[in-house]
Amino acid sequence: MSHAWGYGTQDGPETWAESFPVANGPRQSPIDIVPTQAQHDPSLKHLKLKYDPATAKGILNNGHSFQVDFTDDDNSSTLAGGPVTGIYRLRQFHFHWGSSDDKGSEHTVAGTKFPCELHLVHWNTKYPNFGEAASKPDGLAVVGVFLKGRQTTFSNFDPKTLLPAALDFWTYEGSLTTPPLLESVTWIVLKDQVSVSPAQMAKFRSLLFTSEGEAPSCMVDNFRPPQPLKGRKVRASFK
Numbered sequence: 001m002s003h004a005w006g007y008g009t010q011d012g013p014e015t016w017a018e019s020f021p022v023a024n025g026p027r028q029s030p031i032d033i034v035p036t037q038a039q040h041d042p043s044l045k046h047l048k049l050k051y052d053p054a055t056a057k058g059i060l061n062n063g064h065s066f067q068v069d070f071t072d073d074d075n076s077s078t079l080a081g082g083p084v085t086g087i088y089r090l091r092q093f094h095f096h097w098g099s100s101d102d103k104g105s106e107h108t109v110a111g112t113k114f115p116c117e118l119h120l121v122h123w124n125t126k127y128p129n130f131g132e133a134a135s136k137p138d139g140l141a142v143v144g145v146f147l148k149g150r151q152t153t154f155s156n157f158d159p160k161t162l163l164p165a166a167l168d169f170w171t172y173e174g175s176l177t178t179p180p181l182l183e184s185v186t187w188i189v190l191k192d193q194v195s196v197s198p199a200q201m202a203k204f205r206s207l208l209f210t211s212e213g214e215a216p217s218c219m220v221d222n223f224r225p226p227q228p229l230k231g232r233k234v235r236a237s238f239k
């Protein structure tokens with residue numbers, strides 16, 4: 001059974017259930033976040049993010065997005081607090097974006113789409129490694145950040161430079177948004193957006209899905225549409 005998947009008409013999100021039946025599971029991501037239906041949970045702790053730029057290992061185009069990988073053999077770059085228990089280590093960050101600024105994010109907010117969404121992927125250190133954690137219901141925590149159009153600069157690969165000043169968030173139990181769509185993610189979607197410049201969006205859209213020697217296909221619209229909530233509650237860390 002081919003596990004080749006993509007975002008085209010022949011291999012896109014509507015076909016993923018053929019190879020990955022969990023695509024129709026009870027805790028799939030992304031979702032449409034409806035702020036008026038998200039309940040403030042005062043028991044949610046502040047998000048504690050500690051990132052050491054020295055753990056940035058490299059950047060690669062993986063054929064579905066581009067991602068920056070981090071060394072994760074110690075607790076130099078971690079997430080704690082918020083909705084999670086224990087310490088989660090930063091593994092990688094990547095983005096999902098559209099072919100134009102009217103779409104691109106995976107999560108939406110009361111139907112509003114953003115041009116781009118950053119995912120900072122962390123794994124639970126109660127498990128020995130990322131691969132083990134990715135198959136456990138509390139194995140991963142992904143911080144989602146919406147990017148909106150405006151002039152800005154990226155400094156070095158310190159992920160904190162990609163975050164908004166306020167870390168107010170919505171949280172819910174979900175999944176990877178790409179195959180294998182594992183239902184192992186505690187989602188932490190920040191309410192405030194960060195800016196991205198048109199030049200940066202153009203750079204994203206100049207990346208290719210295809211390898212050298214293949215007919216070039218621009219890497220755009222690499223987002224999965226919102227999935228059914230199926231009774232899940234979305235909690236807010238703010239009033």
Ligand SMILES: Cc1ccc(O)c(S)c1
Nearest residue numbers: 119121142175176177178
């Ligand atoms: C681990 C992982 C890989 C790809 C993704 O889009 C997400 S959201 C998480």
Ligand SMILES: [Zn+2]
Nearest residue numbers: 094096119177
């Ligand atoms: Zn993602």
